[in-house]
Amino acid sequence: MINTQDTMMTVVDPLPARLGQVEALLAGRVDANRSPLEAGLARLIAAGGKRLRPRLALLSGSLFGAEPGPLLYLAAAVEMLHTASLVHDDLVDGAGLRRGVETLNARWSAAASVLVGDFAFTQAAQLALATRCLPAIDLFTESMRRMVDGELTQLARPHGISSRAEYFDWIRAKTAALFELAVGAPALLAESGGEITAAARDFGAALGMAFQVMDDVLDFTGETSSLGKPAGQDLCQGVLTLPALIHFEAHPADSGLRALVEREPLPAAELERLVAAIRRGEAVAGAVEEARGFVSRGLEALSRLPEGPERLALAELAGSIIDRDN
Amino acid sequence: MINTQDTMMTVVDPLPARLGQVEALLAGRVDANRSPLEAGLARLIAAGGKRLRPRLALLSGSLFGAEPGPLLYLAAAVEMLHTASLVHDDLVDGAGLRRGVETLNARWSAAASVLVGDFAFTQAAQLALATRCLPAIDLFTESMRRMVDGELTQLARPHGISSRAEYFDWIRAKTAALFELAVGAPALLAESGGEITAAARDFGAALGMAFQVMDDVLDFTGETSSLGKPAGQDLCQGVLTLPALIHFEAHPADSGLRALVEREPLPAAELERLVAAIRRGEAVAGAVEEARGFVSRGLEALSRLPEGPERLALAELAGSIIDRDN
Numbered sequence: 252m253i254n255t256q257d258t259m260m261t262v263v264d265p266l267p268a269r270l271g272q273v274e275a276l277l278a279g280r281v282d283a284n285r286s287p288l289e290a291g292l293a294r295l296i297a298a299g300g301k302r303l304r305p306r307l308a309l310l311s312g313s314l315f316g317a318e319p320g321p322l323l324y325l326a327a328a329v330e331m332l333h334t335a336s337l338v339h340d341d342l343v344d345g346a347g348l349r350r351g352v353e354t355l356n357a358r359w360s361a362a363a364s365v366l367v368g369d370f371a372f373t374q375a376a377q378l379a380l381a382t383r384c385l386p387a388i389d390l391f392t393e394s395m396r397r398m399v400d401g402e403l404t405q406l407a408r409p410h411g412i413s414s415r416a417e418y419f420d421w422i423r424a425k426t427a428a429l430f431e432l433a434v435g436a437p438a439l440l441a442e443s444g445g446e447i448t449a450a451a452r453d454f455g456a457a458l459g460m461a462f463q464v465m466d467d468v469l470d471f472t473g474e475t476s477s478l479g480k481p482a483g484q485d486l487c488q489g490v491l492t493l494p495a496l497i498h499f500e501a502h503p504a505d506s507g508l509r510a511l512v513e514r515e516p517l518p519a520a521e522l523e524r525l526v527a528a529i530r531r532g533e534a535v536a537g538a539v540e541e542a543r544g545f546v547s548r549g550l551e552a553l554s555r556l557p558e559g560p561e562r563l564a565l566a567e568l569a570g571s572i573i574d575r576d577n
Numbered sequence: 578m579i580n581t582q583d584t585m586m587t588v589v590d591p592l593p594a595r596l597g598q599v600e601a602l603l604a605g606r607v608d609a610n611r612s613p614l615e616a617g618l619a620r621l622i623a624a625g626g627k628r629l630r631p632r633l634a635l636l637s638g639s640l641f642g643a644e645p646g647p648l649l650y651l652a653a654a655v656e657m658l659h660t661a662s663l664v665h666d667d668l669v670d671g672a673g674l675r676r677g678v679e680t681l682n683a684r685w686s687a688a689a690s691v692l693v694g695d696f697a698f699t700q701a702a703q704l705a706l707a708t709r710c711l712p713a714i715d716l717f718t719e720s721m722r723r724m725v726d727g728e729l730t731q732l733a734r735p736h737g738i739s740s741r742a743e744y745f746d747w748i749r750a751k752t753a754a755l756f757e758l759a760v761g762a763p764a765l766l767a768e769s770g771g772e773i774t775a776a777a778r779d780f781g782a783a784l785g786m787a788f789q790v791m792d793d794v795l796d797f798t799g800e801t802s803s804l805g806k807p808a809g810q811d812l813c814q815g816v817l818t819l820p821a822l823i824h825f826e827a828h829p830a831d832s833g834l835r836a837l838v839e840r841e842p843l844p845a846a847e848l849e850r851l852v853a854a855i856r857r858g859e860a861v862a863g864a865v866e867e868a869r870g871f872v873s874r875g876l877e878a879l880s881r882l883p884e885g886p887e888r889l890a891l892a893e894l895a896g897s898i899i900d901r902d903n
Binding site: 287 | 611613614615668687688689698709715719725730732
């Protein structure tokens with residue numbers, strides 16, 4: 252006789268329950284009652300976003316058969332590392348809004364943002380250590396190194412980003428490295444072997460590239476209400492992303508974009524003109540095409556992974572990246 | 578027949594050669610040719626200071642019989658973690674001189690200091706990981722957590738440091754945690770057992786307390802040429818350290834010190850008066866007495882460790898902390 256209770260249990264999607272456990276691990280690392288600074292970090296973590304990276308880690312770990320305990324720690328470590336990098340990046344960029352709430356450095360001093368970011372990095376490292384899996388901890392630390400390295404390269408370059416190649420190098424470090432970690436480290440937890448781990452990392456990296464390109468597309472096409480930050484913000488801060496670069500390829504004589512590459516300040520009216528021109532031109536479609544290309548490469552890597560419901564869920568998630576509106 | 582060549586080898590102090598290998602590991606993590614930012618970090622590492630923390634790690638590891646390879650990585654990790662914390666602390670404190678050279682944030686933006694510090698933290702983590710010893714990596718990460726936590730507590734407190742207890746809590750986190758790591762982690766590398774590891778950590782922590790107290794004494798008594806930074810700097814930045822707190826205990830009605838506790842700005846002439854008063858009063862001797870007490874506690878912990886030439890060297894090093902002039 253079939254035990255219907257058990258059958259029910261296996262049919263129910265375990266992801267929401269596991270994400271809840273990840274949320275609890277994250278919340279448990281930050282004591283909002285201890286100081287206004289930790290309360291600020293707790294708010295940023297609770298504001299949360301889509302939890303895409305822990306979702307990826309949980310699906311990947313489930314696909315490869317990673318042990319649930321270490322997998323939860325890893326998923327939380329990836330999200331905490333992401334949060335830590337947001338805090339320091341907002342300070343580096345001087346951004347004022349994040350996830351619809353004021354950034355820490357808009358409310359507090361640079362000193363507070365530095366320390367709160369360091370605090371979050373340390374919590375992330377302790378969560379990663381809790382997996383007790385040295386290869387996964389290696390990949391965690393390597394991802395952090397690549398993220399920091401990418402920002403340093405960006406800061407040290409004498410001019411702004413001026414080509415697709417520079418842009419792709421940048422987003423590979425700042426975004427794809429973390430997605431690669433989210434999908435690849437669970438394969439290491441499960442001791443999945445070199446080829447499977449490489450395919451998992453490739454899928455994660457491609458997904459990250461597609462995600463960041465779409466993020467930069469939405470920075471031009473989205474509305475403040477759904478983005479949680481003003482539209483055209485990157486360009487207004489002098490950062491050229493893919494839509495702007497494609498527009499620049501089509502209009503190489505545009506003095507405004509040339510000035511931004513040279514890191515010269517532009518008047519607000521000129522910035523508004525550029526944002527409007529990029530919004531209504533062909534550049535947005537060209538950027539979406541690049542994102543589709545990354546999704547295709549990701550799905551190719553995914554096809555090298557074992558079959559299963561989690562693989563289908565990962566494929567669906569990859570497809571949804573193109574259609575997202577925030 | 579005794580092989581004199583071999584005898585010579587064992588008599589020669591191996592510490593300088595091993596410190597040279599640590600220097601090489603540190604230098605190998607930073608490529609000064611890659612960007613002005615990395616060049617700045619390379620200069621800070623090369624300026625070096627006394628390399629007290631790696632010395633402690635090497636002596637401790639040699640005493641416990643830790644394997645040379647992991648021990649070198651650990652010693653380098655501790656020094657790199659120290660350097661990383663200097664970069665961020667200088668940003669938090671707004672300090673202009675460090676080791677006699679301009680601090681990174683005096684020359685560059687806050688953004689550069691944040692990222693260079695993150696870069697150094699990441700390099701430190703990778704060096705710690707290279708030991709492949711999870712308990713040592715745990716202690717490394719816990720030390721980092723304590724250091725950041727101490728700075729956060731300091732920043733979040735509504736008033737300045739106003740008592741010996743607050744001061745000791747602060748320096749336990751910002752300095753003693755790293756000394757505890759330097760002496761304690763090598764015991765973990767050598768799997769020395771709980772009691773030995775605890776005694777090693779106690780010795781390191783006590784040494785760190787004594788070192789920081791003497792550092793704060795020298796901030797009042799030293800000259801700019803030997804300190805590498807202006808005398809009385811902490812007080813002028815509104816930070817009360819032990820000599821100032823002891824002076825305050827003796828002069829509770831001093832309106833200047835009261836204002837500093839309340840974090841109110843003071844005119845330069847008033848700060849000069851306070852520095853001069855503390856320099857010529859009894860507070861400096863009282864602070865040195867506290868440092869001696871920590872050295873005594875350290876030597877008591879040291880007596881619980883195995884005998885050997887390294888233990889003698891550690892005892893000598895502990896004694897030298899009181900007599901140092903920079």
